[in-house]
Amino acid sequence: MGSDLDDLISNFVNRHPLPTSVNPKDALAGNYAPVGELPPTKCTVEGQLPRCLDGAYIRNGPDPQFTPDAAYHPFDGDGMLHAIQISGGQATLCSRFVRTYKFIKEEEAGLPI
Numbered sequence: 001m002g003s004d005l006d007d008l009i010s011n012f013v014n015r016h017p018l019p020t021s022v023n024p025k026d027a028l029a030g031n032y033a034p035v036g037e038l039p040p041t042k043c044t045v046e047g048q049l050p051r052c053l054d055g056a057y058i059r060n061g062p063d064p065q066f067t068p069d070a071a072y073h074p075f076d077g078d079g080m081l082h083a084i085q086i087s088g089g090q091a092t093l094c095s096r097f098v099r100t101y102k103f104i105k106e107e108e109a110g111l112p113i
Contacts, residue, residue, distance in 0.1 A: 001026070001070060007021060010016070010103050018070075018071050021097050022071040022072055022073060023071070023072070024064075024067055024068045024070075024071075024072040027073075027074075028067065028068075028072065034063050034064055034067075035063060035080075035095060035101070036039050036068050036095075036098055037080075037095055037097060038094055038095040039094065040092050040093075040094045041093050041094065042090065042091070042092055043084070043090075043091040043092065043093050045089070047090055048089060049086055049089045049090070049091060050089075051088065053086050054086065054088075055063065055085075055086060055087075056083055056084065056085040056086070057083065057084050057086075058081055058082070058083045059078075059081070059083075060079055060080070060082075060083045060098075061074075061077075061080060062074040062075065062076070062077025062078070062079070062083050062096070063077050063079075063080035064076070064077045064078055064079060064112065065106055065107065065112075065113040066110075066111055067079045067112070068104060070077060071111055076098055078098065078100065078102065078103045078106070079097065079098035079100065079103075080095055080096065080097050080098065081095070081096055081098060082094075082095045083095075083100070
């Protein structure tokens with residue numbers, strides 16, 4: 001019975017396509033495409049960074065761990081922190097998911113919830 005219900009829902013959804021603004025195939029494309037975690041990675045610097053430049057820039061944003069099955073809004077994404085640290089004329093980039101309750105449950109299930 002479960003698969004019959006799934007088929008019914010899938011057929012209904014497929015007959016009524018999502019607007020591009022909330023369709024994951026469109027909303028998560030190009031510059032908005034999900035990226036995976038990145039361990040601290042040295043960046044190749046073209047030219048030189050001033051040696052006096054010393055600090056970190058940290059940005060948070062949505063980044064779904066799994067491609068959503070239904071309509072998507074950036075507020076639905078799992079949180080990801082992107083950081084670039086600059087010190088001694090070198091730059092290091094790192095990206096990590098925020099381990100929220102929802103993130104952990106999706107990770108355990110292996111699919112979006």
